[in-house]
Amino acid sequence: MVAVEHASSLRAGGRARRRQVVNRVAEGAALVAALSALVILAIVVLSVLKRGAGELSFGFLTQDLPLFGQPGGGIAPLIIGSAVIVAIATAIALPLGVLTALFLSEFASRRVAGPIQLTLDLMNGLPSIIIGVFVFGLLVNGRTQSGYAGGFALSVVMLPLVARSTQEVLRLVPAAQREGALALGASRWRTVVGVVLPSALGGILTGTVLAIARAVGETAPLLFVTSIYANNVQWDPSHALPNMPVQIFIWSESPTPEDHRRAWATALVLLAFVLVTSVLARAALARTRKKLGQT
Amino acid sequence: MPATQMLGGTRRLRDRLGDRLLFLLTLLAALVAVGLMVAIAYKVFRGASLSFSSFGLSFLTSSAWDVNKGVFGALPGLYGTAVTSLMALLIAGPLGIAIALFLSELAPRGVRGVVGPLVEMLAAIPSVVLGLWGILVLGPFVAAHIEPWLHRTFGFIPIFSGDPSSSGVFIAGLVLAIMIVPIVASICRELFLAVPRELEEGALALGATRWEMVRGVVLSSSRPGIAAALILGLGRALGEAIAVTQVIGAGWWIHRSLFDPGDTLASRIASQFQGAPTKLLTSSLFYLAAILLVIGLATNLIAQLIVRRFEFQRTGAD
Numbered sequence: 001m002v003a004v005e006h007a008s009s010l011r012a013g014g015r016a017r018r019r020q021v022v023n024r025v026a027e028g029a030a031l032v033a034a035l036s037a038l039v040i041l042a043i044v045v046l047s048v049l050k051r052g053a054g055e056l057s058f059g060f061l062t063q064d065l066p067l068f069g070q071p072g073g074g075i076a077p078l079i080i081g082s083a084v085i086v087a088i089a090t091a092i093a094l095p096l097g098v099l100t101a102l103f104l105s106e107f108a109s110r111r112v113a114g115p116i117q118l119t120l121d122l123m124n125g126l127p128s129i130i131i132g133v134f135v136f137g138l139l140v141n142g143r144t145q146s147g148y149a150g151g152f153a154l155s156v157v158m159l160p161l162v163a164r165s166t167q168e169v170l171r172l173v174p175a176a177q178r179e180g181a182l183a184l185g186a187s188r189w190r191t192v193v194g195v196v197l198p199s200a201l202g203g204i205l206t207g208t209v210l211a212i213a214r215a216v217g218e219t220a221p222l223l224f225v226t227s228i229y230a231n232n233v234q235w236d237p238s239h240a241l242p243n244m245p246v247q248i249f250i251w252s253e254s255p256t257p258e259d260h261r262r263a264w265a266t267a268l269v270l271l272a273f274v275l276v277t278s279v280l281a282r283a284a285l286a287r288t289r290k291k292l293g294q295t
Numbered sequence: 296m297p298a299t300q301m302l303g304g305t306r307r308l309r310d311r312l313g314d315r316l317l318f319l320l321t322l323l324a325a326l327v328a329v330g331l332m333v334a335i336a337y338k339v340f341r342g343a344s345l346s347f348s349s350f351g352l353s354f355l356t357s358s359a360w361d362v363n364k365g366v367f368g369a370l371p372g373l374y375g376t377a378v379t380s381l382m383a384l385l386i387a388g389p390l391g392i393a394i395a396l397f398l399s400e401l402a403p404r405g406v407r408g409v410v411g412p413l414v415e416m417l418a419a420i421p422s423v424v425l426g427l428w429g430i431l432v433l434g435p436f437v438a439a440h441i442e443p444w445l446h447r448t449f450g451f452i453p454i455f456s457g458d459p460s461s462s463g464v465f466i467a468g469l470v471l472a473i474m475i476v477p478i479v480a481s482i483c484r485e486l487f488l489a490v491p492r493e494l495e496e497g498a499l500a501l502g503a504t505r506w507e508m509v510r511g512v513v514l515s516s517s518r519p520g521i522a523a524a525l526i527l528g529l530g531r532a533l534g535e536a537i538a539v540t541q542v543i544g545a546g547w548w549i550h551r552s553l554f555d556p557g558d559t560l561a562s563r564i565a566s567q568f569q570g571a572p573t574k575l576l577t578s579s580l581f582y583l584a585a586i587l588l589v590i591g592l593a594t595n596l597i598a599q600l601i602v603r604r605f606e607f608q609r610t611g612a613d
Contacts, residue, residue, distance in 0.1 A: 127534020217421025
């Protein structure tokens, strides 16, 4: 690059010079854009770290929620509640997503697969508040809020993500493996259960972990279906379950600085979980892709 | 078929049953997935029926929101949604495309491997955390430093005429921009990386500078894809409820100044749905959700159709 620049500046026509300058400006702008994204990421993460870390302690992680207006307290019920809700969501979305992906990749003709694929893509783009309103209308209206309803709401978020990532891994399973099994006289289902799924398993699981990382931070689907809860640890999903995103939202709307500190500390726990799991899962996924691509 | 016939009868039967079962099971799952989407639309429209029968389509052009008088309209929310998401798109569009160009054309391999995942990390931040940061860090900063400057310099333009405030439409637009930058950037990067190498090298060999090559080859051949990426980003911004609710300040009106509080369709649902005192209010919020659903589906559908057509064209040309 340097050599080229040098040569053109020797010729140094006004026009060539201007083209070089325009090029330089454009390259600089792209660099600045990338840097600004990194700076914003750093500012957000450091803000959460700086403001959240002070409040974080063993007691904060293990105690019950503070009663209204009381000092102290912790977020143990939020962590447990979020875990239970996400577990329910995974129990629904994982089998449903994997089976849907199997249908699309193993059985459906192009004409059938197209509309189903489109539906999944549209579901993925659905404003998440709509899911909250839907689940409220379906399961909560006229009854009570529950962890089950929350889990179902998050499963709607996860389903298209799991289906999409499974499909991508299934596509990577080498045709030779599949054809080998079929050529040995194995039936369709034996091929799928014995050959295709095992070699795709790693990819499916990391895809699911990514979907979990996305779902655990979703607030809007839970806002009307599991948001009025007790302040102690709850395991039973037939009651409303305390959870991290909704409580961060509630605390962020509160006027007191004490609640803001709690919101920061909870945000730190949530953000750490989300970022660490999604980075690890992404790394694992890249490895799976490489491995499947090579064989 | 002779090979199969040689196998034991029970095995053959089991295989046939197994195949059938697997097919039915996966078919059922696919139908449930599609049914879920239909159920969502049905429930939302059903919930809106009371409000729809009271106000009809004039709901879309009315600015009323009075629980005691029982009159509601969507116009301020439509306005707020349009303004915040367009502002987000105006900021995030060029920024996202520039980041994608940096990652696909400019950055050396090592830098690419670090910056790319970091930009995607930005997308992984939960919206409630971004909203918390927006209201407690970004809002006060912008109100103290950026809005006064905009007001002094561009105050003659109505949108910058208001008094600075740490929550409002302007902050909401900024937060939404941060949310959709990574979406636009990652889709565009994939597009740019898929541009045939020969075309790029051809342009460079003809003496084009890197920018001229990008403008003439990379950008112009990815135009439909870029449009789809922008529309997908727009769709995400339109529907975001939580972060917007946290920073927009709530207000069912149409103010010219961007610094004033406002509301979007999604933020009004998020802030008023819980414990709504009257059936008509609940139903009107469902009506807002139905409008949001239609807009959201329409934007996503357009983007997906562009993507599909574009992919078809590209693979067809190969």
